[in-house]
Amino acid sequence: MTTVSDVDPTQGGLRKPVLSLRGISKHFGAVSALTNVDLDVHAGEVVALVGDNGAGKSTLVKILAGVHQPSSGTIAFGGEHVVLSDPATALGLGIATVFQDLALCENLDVVANIFLGRELDPMRLDEVSMELRAWTLLNELSARIPSVREPVASLSGGQRQTVAIARSLLTEPKLILLDEPTAALGVAQTAEVLDLVERVRARGLGVIMISHNMEDVRAVADRIVVLRLGRNNGEFEPDASNQDLVTAITGADENAVSRRASRRRVQQSPELGR
Amino acid sequence: MTDDTHQASAKRLLDRSDERVRHADTLGSVVGAFVDRVRSGDLGSLPVVVGLVVICTVFESLNPVFLAPDNLVNLLFDCSTVGVIALGIVCILMVGEIDLSVGSVSGFSSALVGVLWVGQDWPVAVAIVTALLLGAAIGALYAFLFNRLGMPSFVSTLAGLLAWLGLQLYLLGSSGSINLPYGSPLVNFGQMLVMPAIVSYALAAGASLIVFATDYRTAARRRAAGLSASSLGRMVLKALLVTVVLEFVAYYLNLGRGIPWMFGLFVGLCVVMNYALTRTKWGRSMSAVGGNREAARRAGINVRRVYASAFMLCATLAAAGGILSAARLASSSQQAGTGDVNLNAIAAAVIGGTSLFGGRGSAYSALLGVIVIQSIASGLTLLDLSSSLRYMITGAVLAIAVIVDSLARRSRLSHGRA
DSSP, X not given: OOOGGGSOGGGOOOSSEEEEEEEEEEEETTEEEEEEEEEEEETTOXXXXXXXXXXXXXXXXXXXXXSSOOSXXXXXXXXXXXXXXXXXXXXXXXXXXXXXXXXXOTTSBHHHHHTTTOOSSTTSOOHHHHHHHHHHHHHXXXXXXXXXXXXXXXXXXHHXXXXXXXXXXXXOOSEEEEESTTTTOOHHHHHHHHHHHHHHHHTTXXXXXXXXXXXXXXXXXXXXXXXXXXXXXXXXXXXXXXXHHHHHHHSSSSSHHHHHHHHHHHHHSHHHHO | OHHHHHHHHHSOOXXXXXXXXXXXXXXXXXXXXXXXXXXXXXXTTHHHHHHHHHHHHHHHHHOXXXXXXXXXXXXXXXXXXHHHHHHXXXXXXXXTOOOTTHHXXXXXXXXXXXXXXXXXXXXXXXXXXXXXXXXXXXXXXXXXXXXTTOOOHHHHHHHHXXXXXXXXXXXXXXXXXXXXXXXXHHHHHHHXXXXXXXXXXXXXXHHHHHHHHHHHHHXXXXXXXXXXXXXXXXXXXXXXXHHHHHHHHHHHHHTTTOOBHHHHHHHHHHHHHHHXXXXXXXXXXXXXXXXXXXXXXXTTXXXXXXXXXXXXXXXXXXXXXXXXXXXXXXXXXXXXXXXXXXXXXXXHHXXXXXXXXXSOOOXXXXXXXXXXXXHHHHHHHHTTOOHHHHHHHHHHHHHHHHHHHHHHHHHHHHTTOO
């Protein structure tokens, strides 16, 4: 296995999209979760997907992971038209996903979870090699997992997050989808995950990252794509102003965030408000 | 052991570098860890062992024949038929589903063997294979109903319970039962054949040798890979313990008629199933599907195929159990597989420690559980109690086992052990 650090970073940044979505729609009964969404991700690029609750971010990720099938629209992966009919197909193409609801089996231990569905030596499980590889992956992520032989049920939210990320890296994917990767993490672990995202990018992989945390998004994203009520609502550079982003996310200049900001301004300097 | 500590001081082992985890390395701490585990609800086979001791004490004090070698040999003959069915139940419970029709499937296959072999003069082997294949087909039907039509296994197998019982009665016709010829290999296997003493001792010794060899090889590989490994002393102790227990069991049973080959077959199936569940990719998928179906699906596991394998194995083993019980009784009758067979098989798996909630279980729970169930049945029969009392007592034991299971599960959840 090649380690994250020893891959030539210059191969990143090629201008050919790894993934391109055109006109993706998804209906759940009468509800349109996604309407005509377009999205391109290039090799060696981190695309942040932001939007309010219910904007359709997680639905989009689940479509790319093969969990849901789009109602209409096309998906091209590596220039080829593909149909992601189930999670195994997506994994086989090289799309690895870290889900928000982490999708780990709590009754299995860490090693079994990391290798789930991809066990070494199917007829006579090679536990020693799997455990060794699990430790290597977890150490690369500077993970603090006490024991890989305890069931996942005994781990904290952050530790489970690390296990889920380690699992996505096992298959040497071409595109990684991270759904809220830092939501459950502490300060140091957040920084480590962001470092990890950068190392993954340096290997020339495409990354789609969903986050509500604008600070994290600005820190690593090359491009910020905004979804609102299931539609594309603008693309921004990471240095775009906070106000522009919030406006795109909420859909109005006048919104809860701006109202709160102006209220605070008034409170801090009362004479301005009079 | 000394070179272990030496190695650890030179460079910490990969899986021993976190000081927050307590590791059970000495004998004292192994016992401590066991107590901790039990307290947090990870009971393993402890309830069975306690239950067996209680049962043996009670029945032995009421009737000293209970623990006599020949009674135990008979008990093992009886265990094997229900035990094989319980082994199938373990499979289906692993994925968190249930098969309530195992009794009817076993009765149907015993009737089928009787009709094909005695009635139609088919060779006995062909009759047996046909019955097993039909068992697998029944499982495939349940899997189809479950996977494609979304029918809960509880309902489809309840329907099956009635349907296969009807088919069994139809096959047997008005006569109601078919006697299997005494002296035929199948009936001999079910009633008489026991291992020669020397074979039983050799098998016991072989088993402990295999236990030691696997442990030793794993430890050597782990040490070579820089992981912690159990010490030689501990492995020798474990192997010695296994040897002493198995050889004593063999010796005691050889005071009577000896160990039935049918029981040997059952134990062999348990060993194979245990290997498949713990050491193969398929077994891992079974636990994963039982633990978190959606997570398993997202990991790329073909969940439908896993369910299908569980349903088919369960029904096939139920058919095998039916054939063994026909051999044991030397007849295929309308009563075969009815009454308490169904619940005894399910109770055996649960009493042995397989969870009704999926994702947790072991092939050996069928072995342990069925011994408990049959001990109760045998003890009550020795006391000349009617089957009415036997049903009530077995029902109470099953209820207790399920209560222990759900309490332990709740405790595991609160102790982070899932």
